[in-house]
Amino acid sequence: MYGLKRIRIPLATAAAAAILGTGVTASVAAPNPATPAVKEQGSAPTAAFGSAAAKDSIPEGIIVGYKKRTDAARSDAEARADARAKGAKVGEHLGFDRRLGTGAALVGFDSKMAAEDVKDVMAAYASDPDVAYVVPDERMYATATPNDPLYTQQWDLFENHAGMRVPGAWKRGITGKGVNVSVIDTGYVAHSDLAANIVPGYDFISDPSRARDGDGRDSDPADQGDWVRRGECGTNAAGEPLPDRDRNNTWHGTHVSGTIAATANNSNGITGIAHRARIQPVRVLGKCGGSTSDIIDAITWSSGGTVWGVPRNRHPADVINMSLGGGRTCDLGSQLAINAAVARGTTVVVSAGNENSDAANQSPASCANVINVAASDREGNRAAYSNYGWTVDITAPGGETKPNVSNGILSTLNSGTRGVGLENYDFYQGTSMAAPHITGLAALMYDANSRIRPAQVEAAIKLHARLLPGVCVGGCGAGLADASATLASVRGFRLGR
Ligand SMILES: [Ca+2]
Ligand SMILES: [Ca+2]
Ligand SMILES: [Ca+2]
Ligand SMILES: [Ca+2]
Incomplete structure (x- = not known):
């Protein structure tokens, strides 16, 4: 029923972990410049839609x-x-x-x-x-297959082997409706496949030199682009320039947001996992990354806490996504902010990082009270770049681009390399792409049961995970997340609503 089309692309270079700058960086594995942008196909809807047709049929x-x-x-x-x-x-x-x-x-x-x-x-x-x-004896139709023309390339959602088995959750009528998700990231660049689900956020970048919008904190989280020249972010401990080469804009937050909540069934582009959820862009990453202090404030504000000088958040998050990290263990300041967010009922999802090393040395991946997400490839192996270890809670598709075959994660992007260009779609890979899969799943769980607590979200996702069909050395948590199995369990305690 679901297309299983393999994607062939021109030769792609093997990806290495990307260090985007100093401080906290977005944990996207090198977005592959050789991967062509996927243009809107404009093709006809791919799925028959049922209820009206069924009523009229014999x-x-x-x-x-x-x-x-x-x-x-x-x-x-x-x-x-x-x-x-x-x-x-x-x-x-x-x-x-x-x-x-x-x-x-x-x-x-x-x-x-x-x-x-x-x-x-x-x-x-x-x-x-x-x-x-x-x-x-009426003919029934799958109401859960989106008509978005690029959906056939979203193996990470529908493939039974190593995808997250999301359609089974949609079949229950669960779409993330009414759920608030804060994406603490690079901000948001306008995209027609996301616009309907975007609510006002905030720009927490206090350093104007990183913000690129001419000032410190403000109420506009528009992504100003994070392109940098070689060495523009200083040097690393070994005295080597950061970054080691010129880098184009990543539009990282917009890609992450599309995986969580791109609009479904609009005959446009892709579909998000929780495609009726609201996305609140909270900007902390600019040129050369972001600071721990800005991120702590972003966690506090996103979850409904008070940050001096910032208006109250009118859409406090049920789920926070942080596809970002830095190379140290969790600091107490971040931990206290996360604890307070969780106490307010907010589930905090983070990426494990892309160093192919122990996530215990990464923050916020190693913090307590978070769902720490490792990345798997299309075959269900731990992705070669993904961090691992005892702090990992769960694994989700993060993709891995291999020579001649793009098995990355397709999501919403922009073509502008140094400024804002035209909207498009492209494949990225990274634990940054895996975390929003779990954020989307958590949003579906809040839709199914609005009273669910963060500890229950984490426990249910782990309990209903499956063994990775491939290989994971080093620790991939409870296994590969399974949205269908997880949502089947959440319905069981929906009675409280
Ligand atoms: Ca600003
Ligand atoms: Ca701004
Ligand atoms: Ca769409
Ligand atoms: Ca955990």
Whole structure:
């Protein structure tokens, strides 16, 4: 039912972990410049949409429930004879097809019948005292397959093997509606596939030289671009220039946001995991990264806490996504901010980092009270760049671009390398891409049960994870997240709503 199209792209270089600058950096593994931007296809919707069509269509048969202890309830031969007799009565050919698990008889129509004829057949059964009920055997359609033309390339959502099995959650009618998600990142660049879900955020970058908008903190979290020249961010401990080469804009926060909540079923681009959730862009990463102090304030404000000089947040987050990190263990300042956010009921999701090393040496990945997410590839192995270890809670698709095949994560972007260009879509890979998968899943869980607590979110995601179908050396937490299995469990305690 779901397309399993392999994506072929021109030769791509192997990716290395990206150090985007000093301080805290976005943990996207090198966005691959050789990967072509995916342009809008403008193709027709790919999926049939069901309910309206189903109501107008002619059923292909009927389901007949005979009363207990009637002959036709016990004997297929009797049910077959009854179908022949009823058909003769109304002038149609009816045939007994099979017995359903409920014991009801499935009665098929020989040829296409008019709606009036179907009514007559049903009336003939309904008037029989041996019949408990008769209902049309309608054609059902998957209502959960988005019509977004690039959805077929979102293997990370729908592939059963190593995707997050999201469609099973959508089939339950859960889309993240009414859930607030703060994306603490580079901000937001306008994109038509996200605009409907964006709510006002804030720009917490206090250093004008990193902000590129001419001032310190302000209420406009528009991403000003994070391109930098070689060496513009200083040097590392070894005296080497940071970054080691010129870098273009990443539009990192917009890519992360698209994975969480790009608009679905708008015949445009991709679909987000929690595509009815609200995204609040909270800007902390500029040119040369961001500072721990700005991030602490962003965590506090996003979760509904008070930050001096900043207006109250009118959309306090149910879930915070932080696809960012720095090379040290969790500091107490960050930990206290996270603890307070969790105490306010906000689930905090973070990326494990892209150093192919122990996430215990990364912050906020190593903080307590967070869901720390490692990345897997399309085969279900730990991605080669992904951090690992005992602090990892769960693994989700982060993609891995291999020679000739793009198995990265497709999401919303912008083509501007040094300024704002046209909106587009492209593949990125990284634990930055894995974390928003878990954020999207958490948002779906808040939709299913608005009273769910962060500890319950984390426990349910872990409990319903599956073994990685590939290889993970070093520790991938509870395994690969499974949205369908997780949401099936959340419905169980929806009673509190
Ligand atoms: Ca500013
Ligand atoms: Ca600004
Ligand atoms: Ca879309
Ligand atoms: Ca944890």
